[in-house]
Amino acid sequence: MPAWMERLLGPRPSAEDLARHRADFLAPTLVLAVAVVLLLTSIFLPYWHILLKAPQYPGGLRVEAYLNRLEGDVKEIDGLNHYIGMRPLGEAASLERTLSIFAVATLGLLVIGAIFIHNRKALWLALPGLVFPAVFLGDLYFWLRNFGTNLDPRAPLSSSIKPFVPPVLGVGHVGQFATVATPGAGLILATLASLLILAGLWLHRRAYKPLVEELDERR
Amino acid sequence: MLRKTHRRISPWAGAAILLLFVVFAWTSACRSGGQGQPTVSLGSGDADRVIADRELSPDDVFAALKTYVPTGRHDDYVMFASGGHSGQILVIGVPSMRLLKVIGVFTPEPWQGWGYSDETRAVLASAKVEGVEMKWGDTHHPALSETAGDYDGQFLFVNDKAHARIARIDLRDFETKQVVKNPIALSDHGGAFVTPDTEYVIEGGQYAAPLGWSYASLEQYAEEYRGMVTLWKFDREAGEMVEDGSFAIELPPYWQDLCDAGKRVSDGWIFCNSFNTEMATGGIEDGKPPFEAGASQRDMDYLHLIDWRKAAQLVADGRAQRIKDFPVLPLDVAVEEGVLYFLPEPKSPHGVDVTPGGEYLVIAGKLDPHVTIFSWEKIQRAIADRNFSGEDAYGVPILSFDAALESQLEVGLGPLHTQFDDKGYAYTSLFLDTAVARWTLGGAYSSLHEEAPWTLVQKIPVHYNVGHVVAAEGDTVSPDGGYLVSLNKWSVDRFLTVGPLHPQNFQLIDISGKGDSMRLLYDMAIGIGEPHYVQMIKADKLQAWEVYPEVGWDPVHQRKHPNAVQAGEERVLRKGDTVEVFMTAARSHFVPEKVEVKAGDHVVWHITNVESAKDATHGFALPAYDINLSLEPGESTTFELDVRKSGVYTYYCSEFCSALHLEMVGYFLAAPGA
Numbered sequence: 001m002p003a004w005m006e007r008l009l010g011p012r013p014s015a016e017d018l019a020r021h022r023a024d025f026l027a028p029t030l031v032l033a034v035a036v037v038l039l040l041t042s043i044f045l046p047y048w049h050i051l052l053k054a055p056q057y058p059g060g061l062r063v064e065a066y067l068n069r070l071e072g073d074v075k076e077i078d079g080l081n082h083y084i085g086m087r088p089l090g091e092a093a094s095l096e097r098t099l100s101i102f103a104v105a106t107l108g109l110l111v112i113g114a115i116f117i118h119n120r121k122a123l124w125l126a127l128p129g130l131v132f133p134a135v136f137l138g139d140l141y142f143w144l145r146n147f148g149t150n151l152d153p154r155a156p157l158s159s160s161i162k163p164f165v166p167p168v169l170g171v172g173h174v175g176q177f178a179t180v181a182t183p184g185a186g187l188i189l190a191t192l193a194s195l196l197i198l199a200g201l202w203l204h205r206r207a208y209k210p211l212v213e214e215l216d217e218r219r
Numbered sequence: 220m221l222r223k224t225h226r227r228i229s230p231w232a233g234a235a236i237l238l239l240f241v242v243f244a245w246t247s248a249c250r251s252g253g254q255g256q257p258t259v260s261l262g263s264g265d266a267d268r269v270i271a272d273r274e275l276s277p278d279d280v281f282a283a284l285k286t287y288v289p290t291g292r293h294d295d296y297v298m299f300a301s302g303g304h305s306g307q308i309l310v311i312g313v314p315s316m317r318l319l320k321v322i323g324v325f326t327p328e329p330w331q332g333w334g335y336s337d338e339t340r341a342v343l344a345s346a347k348v349e350g351v352e353m354k355w356g357d358t359h360h361p362a363l364s365e366t367a368g369d370y371d372g373q374f375l376f377v378n379d380k381a382h383a384r385i386a387r388i389d390l391r392d393f394e395t396k397q398v399v400k401n402p403i404a405l406s407d408h409g410g411a412f413v414t415p416d417t418e419y420v421i422e423g424g425q426y427a428a429p430l431g432w433s434y435a436s437l438e439q440y441a442e443e444y445r446g447m448v449t450l451w452k453f454d455r456e457a458g459e460m461v462e463d464g465s466f467a468i469e470l471p472p473y474w475q476d477l478c479d480a481g482k483r484v485s486d487g488w489i490f491c492n493s494f495n496t497e498m499a500t501g502g503i504e505d506g507k508p509p510f511e512a513g514a515s516q517r518d519m520d521y522l523h524l525i526d527w528r529k530a531a532q533l534v535a536d537g538r539a540q541r542i543k544d545f546p547v548l549p550l551d552v553a554v555e556e557g558v559l560y561f562l563p564e565p566k567s568p569h570g571v572d573v574t575p576g577g578e579y580l581v582i583a584g585k586l587d588p589h590v591t592i593f594s595w596e597k598i599q600r601a602i603a604d605r606n607f608s609g610e611d612a613y614g615v616p617i618l619s620f621d622a623a624l625e626s627q628l629e630v631g632l633g634p635l636h637t638q639f640d641d642k643g644y645a646y647t648s649l650f651l652d653t654a655v656a657r658w659t660l661g662g663a664y665s666s667l668h669e670e671a672p673w674t675l676v677q678k679i680p681v682h683y684n685v686g687h688v689v690a691a692e693g694d695t696v697s698p699d700g701g702y703l704v705s706l707n708k709w710s711v712d713r714f715l716t717v718g719p720l721h722p723q724n725f726q727l728i729d730i731s732g733k734g735d736s737m738r739l740l741y742d743m744a745i746g747i748g749e750p751h752y753v754q755m756i757k758a759d760k761l762q763a764w765e766v767y768p769e770v771g772w773d774p775v776h777q778r779k780h781p782n783a784v785q786a787g788e789e790r791v792l793r794k795g796d797t798v799e800v801f802m803t804a805a806r807s808h809f810v811p812e813k814v815e816v817k818a819g820d821h822v823v824w825h826i827t828n829v830e831s832a833k834d835a836t837h838g839f840a841l842p843a844y845d846i847n848l849s850l851e852p853g854e855s856t857t858f859e860l861d862v863r864k865s866g867v868y869t870y871y872c873s874e875f876c877s878a879l880h881l882e883m884v885g886y887f888l889a890a891p892g893a
Contacts, residue, residue, distance in 0.1 A: 076832045079806055083879070156807075156879055 010118030028204035045186035085155025302748030325356025368696035372760035427472035570636035638693030640700035643667030767853030780855035807879035838873030
């Protein structure tokens with residue numbers, strides 16, 4: 001392997017190393033691969049649920065947020081929201097929804113890349129996948145805040161409903177509604193993927209750090 | 220001396236004993252006030268206090284527990300009751316006896332917008348009589364569509380006795396979709412009844428008239444006047460009664476009454492009662508016997524037995540004549556081809572009711588205290604053996620009464636109509652006795668009950684003057700039992716007086732037990748019509764929509780409305796003197812909120828309720844133009860008007876839709892014309 005490539009991709013274990021520490025080298029590969037599978041699966045599952053409970057809606061109104069779309073009683077909630085001057089939910093996070101599938105697929109590819117890079121750069125490749133659930137929740141908070149605090153002052157109920165931010169997760173109240181926000185299966189998978197990436201990186205470091213140090217010493 | 224003294228004292232002693240007795244009776248009466256009846260305890264202090272305070276007997280508590288449907292819970296059965304001359308259908312839950320809905324059928328009904336939009340007016344106008352739109356009807360006998368003789372919960376048919384019309388209601392949205400006018404008869408009565416797979420909707424006649432009601436004097440009654448039974452072809456796929464394949468059968472000018480279709484072993488036949496086989500033509504004013512007497516002279520009238528499959532084949536083979544462009548199988552052809560037979564039946568009967576398996580026909584002759592039970596097997600044998608006792612004036616063969624008779628059973632005075640349960644019992648209403656009789660069926664039904672076949676088991680008083688009765692699915696191939704409702708014509712003292720027009724009284728009766736265990740449970744006042752017949756279906760057989768399938772739905776035609784308006788596409792277009800409005804309704808606004816026209820304009824107005832939440836219904840009222848619409852979620856409708864004069868009008872939502880319902884309004888501004 002040319003030196004520049006070794007500098008970029010990190011050291012390759014020798015056949016002898018491989019034979020002796022097969023499990024050590026296999027572990028990060030497997031853990032990170034599983035993380036990628038979970039992350040890619042999460043694309044097809046809802047990331048966030050919100051249930052709006054009120055007396056006149058037995059069973060409540062529900063919205064499921066997928067990475068690229070909203071499902072559920074969006075029309076009815078938009079209809080109600082016009083009374084308090086909130087913009088239609090469909091206007092929220094349109095850039096994120098357009099890019100998200102592509103972005104998460106890219107995160108997965110980067111983590112796969114990290115499997116093949118045996119030096120510290122692997123951390124930078126896996127980092128976006130690691131922090132993705134937190135970024136999702138942060139972005140959700142941003143939009144909830146953006147929508148809840150930018151109400152049309154001319155709306156019929158603007159005087160009785162003060163600007164509000166429903167909790168990203170947990171129970172909140174607005175008007176006669178209780179809002180119950182819970183993570184979706186997609187977010188749970190992405191979070192598991194994030195934890196696996198963390199574990200995978202640790203295993204990765206444990207397997208390749210001696211080789212990297214050896215390489216540094218040789219230099 | 221002693222004797223004398225004794226005699227002197229005795230009046231005092233007698234008075235003292237009497238006083239003692241009165242005091243004792245008075246105190247014991249006082250003691251029993253409120254608690255003299257056997258008390259009942261539910262073991263809950265609160266409940267026991269209510270029972271004591273309201274002076275409820277154990278029977279009352281039993282009835283309350285049997286009928287109370289706890290708040291938020293649903294009924295087990297749904298009844299469809301005709302509204303009589305209200306021209307509507309009533310939908311009632313059982314056992315709660317709560318009125319769930321009134322369905323507009325032959326009479327405009329503003330709450331549902333029935334008869335105020337172009338689409339619904341077209342349904343009513345499709346069944347004009349002599350070119351005139353009738354504003355009312357006389358609904359008598361609702362009939363649920365059937366599959367293999369059992370209710371399938373898809374459609375409901377009902378007749379208009381006054382005008383010989385049949386309406387069809389779609390049970391996906393409980394709204395009337397179709398009305399057909401019988402071209403050859405002015406009035407009907409023996410309808411609607413359906414054949415076991417709803418191949419046909421049966422409409423029997425009533426008061427004889429020349430077919431097509433062309434003129435003939437009453438002197439020509441026997442020659443020119445005729446009865447009829449009409450079979451409307453039902454196209455299940457299209458969900459409509461269709462003229463192609465429909466036909467009538469000419470009958471003698473007796474007054475045909477109720478009909479029923481044979482089922483199971485008697486499938487393929489229709490049975491219709493008749494009265495006035497005397498062919499009385501009245502004339503009380505000329506000193507002749509009035510109809511009520513003239514039509515009741517003979518001891519027997521004729522049960523009509525009609526082979527409808529054979530009749531349909533003959534019509535298909537071109538044997539029908541056309542009267543008012545409607546195919547009518549002539550009486551002589553029906554007789555010659557063995558389509559029509561008569562069977563003597565005790566005079567002036569009302570109901571002919573076929574047992575669940577189709578084996579027996581039960582005749583309730585209202586002027587005869589018996590129910591008469593004919594065996595279908597014996598009838599078939601009598602037909603095969605040509606066992607006739609004669610023929611009537613029109614050549615119709617009359618089967619031997621004795622050859623067809625299975626049993627006659629005295630049930631009481633004024634038997635009218637019979638229903639069945641799952642335990643081998645039949646229930647016959649007794650108008651004059653004002654009671655319902657439970658009696659046992661024989662044959663294969665004997666094993667279902669302990670009593671001897673064809674015997675009276677119990678008579679339960681009802682209040683008062685019962686017409687029809689209905690048992691749960693009690694005229695199908697598999698009755699459920701459990702509940703029976705007595706459709707009482709008079710209520711007299713059963714409710715608070717609400718003026719001289721008293722409500723009718725529906726009485727719920729528990730028939731779940733065997734033997735003489737029938738119990739009266741509940742009185743329901745019907746203050747919105749005069750029901751004649753009811754059918755009771757298991758609630759889970761109904762699959763009604765909660766909202767329309769998509770926004771922009773035309774409920775009358777059950778498809779997307781060609782002028783559905785989507786949110787954001789509202790507009791007002793002018794083309795010459797015609798203004799076309801495309802409007803949406805949503806909580807809590809119409810779009811647009813002002814419509815500007817000129818006097819003399821013609822306005823075509825389309826409105827779509829763009830909501831899809833359950834129960835988010837809007838009304839649309841335009842005062843002075845006699846418009847009120849009901850726009851259920853997703854519904855789209857159209858109405859038209861000619862602007863009479865200049866002025867300012869407000870249109871508003873007539874359904875309390877939301878907290879800002881009063882603000883759901885708009886201005887219809889009619890400027891002076893050019």
